[in-house]
Amino acid sequence: MPQxxxxxxxxxxxxxxxxxxxxxxxxxxxxxxxxxKLVALxxxxxxxxxxxxxxxxxxxxxxxxxxxxxxxxxxxxxxxxSVMQQELATLTQEFSLVKDYNQQMRKAMGEGAAGDxxxxxxxxxxxxxxxxxxxxxxxSNPPPAQETTESPSMDETEIGYDPTVITVxxxxxxxxxxxxxxxxxxxxxxxxxxxHYGIDFAGKRGTPIYAAGDGHVIFAGWTYDDGxxxxxxxxxxxxxxxxxxxxxxxxxxxxxxRGEPIALLGTSGKSSLGPHLHFEVWKDGLPRxxxxxxxxxxxxxx
Numbered sequence: 001m002p003q004x005x006x007x008x009x010x011x012x013x014x015x016x017x018x019x020x021x022x023x024x025x026x027x028x029x030x031x032x033x034x035x036x037k038l039v040a041l042x043x044x045x046x047x048x049x050x051x052x053x054x055x056x057x058x059x060x061x062x063x064x065x066x067x068x069x070x071x072x073x074x075x076x077x078x079x080x081x082s083v084m085q086q087e088l089a090t091l092t093q094e095f096s097l098v099k100d101y102n103q104q105m106r107k108a109m110g111e112g113a114a115g116d117x118x119x120x121x122x123x124x125x126x127x128x129x130x131x132x133x134x135x136x137x138x139x140s141n142p143p144p145a146q147e148t149t150e151s152p153s154m155d156e157t158e159i160g161y162d163p164t165v166i167t168v169x170x171x172x173x174x175x176x177x178x179x180x181x182x183x184x185x186x187x188x189x190x191x192x193x194x195x196h197y198g199i200d201f202a203g204k205r206g207t208p209i210y211a212a213g214d215g216h217v218i219f220a221g222w223t224y225d226d227g228x229x230x231x232x233x234x235x236x237x238x239x240x241x242x243x244x245x246x247x248x249x250x251x252x253x254x255x256x257x258r259g260e261p262i263a264l265l266g267t268s269g270k271s272s273l274g275p276h277l278h279f280e281v282w283k284d285g286l287p288r289x290x291x292x293x294x295x296x297x298x299x300x301x302x
Contacts, residue, residue, distance in 0.1 A: 013034065017030065018030045097252075098219055101218065178213045179213070181210050181242065182203060184207065185300065186201060187202045190287075192287065198279050198287070201277045203276065204265070205264075211256040215234040215240070216255045217252050217256060219252060220248050220254075221248075228244070228247065228269075229243050230250070238283055239282045241279070243272075248262070
């Protein structure tokens with residue numbers, strides 16, 4: 001016979017859930033469940049809601065509007081965006097310099113380039129050489145001289161340049177006079193009558209080319225006719241040009257000093273017939289005889 005006070009099995013707690021609908025004549029609905037069932041039901045409801053939320057984020061565009069912080073991705077792509085912005089700013093500045101220089105040269109030649117959008121598609125100095133070529137083809141019947149702000153006239157005797165001797169005192173002593181930019185043989189000198197606006201130095205491929213004077217690089221890149229080309233501004237409207245290089249050793253916006261290696265001699269570009277450097281000097285958009293500025297004037301060529 002069981003003793004008094006023996007343990008009795010406890011019945012699980014039961015809960016009645018009553019749903020009372022609104023409106024007359026509606027009967028209430030009741031459910032009975034234990035505590036364990038209620039906990040299980042709550043857990044299942046939570047898991048189901050999580051699954052639905054993840055499915056919405058993964059398979060719908062809603063995720064684009066929900067900011068999910070990820071420090072690793074933010075650091076990686078933030079750095080890439082910063083680098084791209086810096087490169088874009090540099091390219092924009094270089095393009096602006098080249099465009100301004102091209103327009104300055106066209107203005108010096110008496111051409112109205114302000115509204116000509118095609119000038120942006122041409123490289124520096126190529127437009128000017130093309131203009132000289134067209135003038136020489138019409139040399140037998142030259143047009144009337146035009147008055148410009150840079151040059152008094154552009155007739156067949158001047159052929160696009162001012163033959164007046166420029167003394168060294170007209171420019172900065174730190175930039176001029178110039179040194180011979182490369183070791184080589186002179187194959188052709190300054191001859192604007194033949195559309196040759198510089199001096200050609202023939203030499204071995206890979207021979208170092210040096211900056212003829214102090215200045216900063218305003219163009220360094222590839223052009224179709226002249227290959228790898230450099231343009232250095234020396235201030236006061238003076239610039240030197242280095243064409244047909246095998247490789248460039250500096251970049252745009254770089255500051256260079258006289259005698260600093262800036263390129264390697266080569267034969268790049270459509271107009272090059274062999275390894276050589278074509279070296280030019282420009283003043284206010286007009287070509288000048290480089291021999292007028294070299295410490296040691298060169299001779300030779302045809």
